[in-house]
Every structure is written in C-alpha cells, then in structure tokens.
Amino acid sequence: MFKILKAEHLAENIILMDVEAKRVAKSCLPGQFVIIRVDEKGERVPLTIADYDREKGIITIVFQPIGASTHQLAELKAGDTILDFVGPLGRPSDLVYEDIEELKKKKILFICGGVGTAPVYPQVKWLHEHGVGADVIIGARTKNLLIYEDAMREVAENLYMCTDDGSYGFKGNGSQRLDALYEEGKSYDHCVVIGPMIMMKFTCMATKKYNIPTVVSMNPIMVDGTGMCGACRLTVGDEVKFACVDGPEFDGHKINFDEAMKRQAMYKTAEGRALLKFKE
Template sequence: MYKVVKKRELTDNIYLMDIEAPRVAKSAKPGQFIIIKNDDKGERIPLTIADYNRLEGTVTIVFQAVGRGTKELANFEEGDYVADFVGPLGQPSEFIHENLEDLKNKNIIFIAGGVGAAPVYPQVKWMHENGIDCDVIVGSRTKDLLILEDEMKNVAGNLYISTDDGTYGFNGRVTDCLKYLVEEKGNKYDHAIVIGPMIMMKFMSLLTKELNIPTTVSLNPIMVDGTGMCGACRVTVGGKVKFACVDGPEFDGHLVDFDESMRRQTMYKSEEGRSQLKIEEGDTHNHGGCGCKVE
C-alpha cells in the first residue's frame, strides 16, 4: 500500500498527488513513468513521473480525471492508500546520459501542451539543477487550464506562456509561439523536447523539421497497459515497430508516424477495430495481450 501524502487540484479536473514510494523515488529519472492501481482489482494507470523527492521518499504524479480509473483516483484524499505503485518504468530522457559541458553549450527548448507540462517539469528541473538554462513554452487552450506555471518559473531560463484564445501570455498555439521566437526574435535552438497531446506533437514536429531543429517527443499519452502486452502504444518510428512503454516513451519526433498512431488509438477502442488491426498488421501484431486471439 502506498500513502497519498499530498493532493492538490491544479485546475478543473486536473490533480497533483505526492505518493509515498521511497524505492521508486530513489531510482526515478526524468522521462520515466509509473503504473498506479487504486485497489487490487483496479485498472493499471500509466502516468509520467512529474517530480520526485529522494529525501522524503515521494513521487509526484499529475493526472486528468477523464476515465473510470483516474476519476476514482481523484476521490482519494491525503492519508488514503493506493494498492500499487510500480516504477520507475520506461527509458529515462536521453539527455541525462550526455556530457554536462556539451549540454551547457546547447540551446534547448522544452515545449509543453496542456497536461504535458507535468512530465516537462522534472526534465527542466534536472537541467536547472545541473546549471543548464533552457527556454520553455507552456501552452493551454485558455488561462484557466494552465498548470505548474510557478514551479516552471523557478527552473526555466526563459518561460513563455501561450494560450490558444489569447487570455494569457502569447496569443496563439505553441507552434505559433515557437515560430515567433525563431523567426521574429531570432532565437536559435539546437534541440526541442515536446510533450503534449498527440496532435500537438505531430504539428510541432512538422514545424521543427521545417526549422531544422532536432526534436524529441514523449508518447506517454498513448500508453494503456505499460508493459508492451496490450499493444495499444504500438507505433512506427523510422519504419520500425516500437512500443512506447518499453522502447520509449521518448522518440525522435521527426521519425514517428503520428497519423498511424492516432488511427490505431481510435480503432483500438472497439473489438472490431482490434480485429481489423490484427488483419492489417499480420505477424507484427502478435504481441498477445490486446484481447485479439493470437494463433
């Protein structure tokens, strides 16, 4: 059992929780995720690690209450216990393996859309703790849906807020904001790290390719089971089949087939769709856990 030691509603229907999980906190790295279960019979919910405190033995998660599992989790209060909290899982962010001096010589920009601000935060924090200043764009549809602004201000070199409706900060989408920074302000970037909804990552990757900025995206939003068995997070990257939960969640954004992945997400929701995917994908579909009959 794992204790909820802190709970905060960041905005409507989006929650932050600190979970007491010392072993996970000890090993956690930016870019990784956990799987949480509310009770013994509950569904497995993969969530990107939003922060961790090794001294206090806590791991921070941020989630939007949209499905049954996350809606149930939103009802937990401080002092309550969840049944299971497994991690850290997935590959950590690639930059933590780079030479620090090399990183300090790069101009890196992080771009977060919506709840994507949560997994971006620990990466920017890691950069800050290692003496590396990064630009950060945080976008949301409107000011009321913006999360973690104060936390991000404390670790970002330059923070740019972008709202689709212009109610706060830059008036426009995160793609518009990046284009403005590069083409109007003359900013130059050696690498972009983009996390948010799939459609946002698709169009941001198209833009950064046009701007000749190498780009990393996190495909955590498409994960379901978190072990590679369910097949929901199957994605084609550079012509090769990958699974976001075991091979990622981070990939080269310029190599990800976003259209295929988003189509799979829609089809995966029904039994008929999963059956059709089995036919289309042939032998490469046989992961064995999505409910399709594997011969």
C-alpha cells in the same frame, strides 16, 4: 500500500498527487513513468513521474480523469492509499545521459501542452540543477488550463506562456510561439515536445521547418505500460517500436503520428480494442 500525502486540482480536470513511494523516489530519473493500480479490481494505469523528492521518498503524479480507473484515482484524498505503485519504468530522458559540458553549449527548448507540462518539469529541473539552462513554452487552450507556471519559472531560463484564445500570454499555440521566437532572432539546437498527440504532430512539423532535432514523449498512447497489450505500437522511421518498452521518448521527426492517433482512438473503446486484437 502507498499513501497519498497530497491531492489537489491544478486546473479544471487536472489533478496532482504526492505519493509516498520511497523505492521509486530513490532511483527514478526524469522521463520515466510508474504503473498504478488503485485496488485489486483496478486497471493498470501508466503515469509519467512529474516530480520526485529522494530525501522524503515522494513521487508526484499529474493526471486527467479520463477512463474508469483514473476517475477512481481522482476520488482519492490525502491519507488514502493506492494498492500498486510500480516503477520507475521506461527509459529516462536521453538528456540525462549526455555530457553536461556539451549540454551547456546547446540551446534547448521544451514545448509543452496541457497535462504534458507536468512531465517536462522534472527534465527542466534536472537540467537547472546541473547548471544547464533551457527555455520553455507552456501552452493551453485557455488560461484556466495552464499549469506549473510558478514552478517552471523557478527552473527555466526563459518561460513563454501562451493560450489559443489569448486569455493569457501570447495568443496562439506552441508552434506559433516558436515562429515568433525565431522572428525575434532566437534559435535552438534541441527541442523536447510533450502534450496531446495532435499538438506533438504539428509542433514537430514546425521544429522540422527550423531543422531542430526534436524528441517527443509517447506516453499518451500507452494503455497497460507492460509491453503486452500492443496499444502503444508505433512506426518510427522504418522500425516498429513500443512506447512503453522502447520509449517513451522518440525522434519526433520520424514518428508516424497519423497511425499512432488512429490506434489511440481505437483503444479508447472496448470494441476498438477487441477489433485491434482480432486484426493482429
């Protein structure tokens, strides 16, 4: 059993939990995920690691209650326990394998949207701890949905906040903020984009325009996170990949987002899942 040490709302419908999971905290790296199961009847839910404290043995997860299992998780409070908390799973972010001195020469930008801001945080923090600066754009539909501003400000070189409705920071989305940065004379050598699928699709189109190699995290498409359900199957260039086994990070300019979004929509309903299984 894994004890919940903290449970709080970061924004409307976005919940943060600190969970005692010593073995996961000991070995996890930015970009990896865990699979949780609240109780024996619960579904397996893959959630990206949003932070870790190796000394205290704590893993932070951030999620939106969407299906039955995440709603069940959302009802738990500090002191309650989670039956399974398995990880770390998935390949860590490519950035952690690069030569630090080479990374220091690069101009790195993270563009994150909504709950996708949480998995960006450990990557920017890891870079900061290794002396590598990175700029970050955090976007959301409106002010109440922005998360991680204070924490990110501590680790980012420059932080740019934006909202679609202009209620906080720049008025516009992450791609429009990127356009504005280029107009101001900025440029980047590497970009990481994490957020809803539609946001990643359009942000990748924008980074392609500026020839910025771009990595996306395909966590939103995962269902069981084990390589068995087939939900996370992707076309990347001319290859077929599974987000949970081969990723979650991929070259954002090679992903067929339209196909991925169609699969994601199908997997939202039991009928859709049955239909996809039948077709395969």
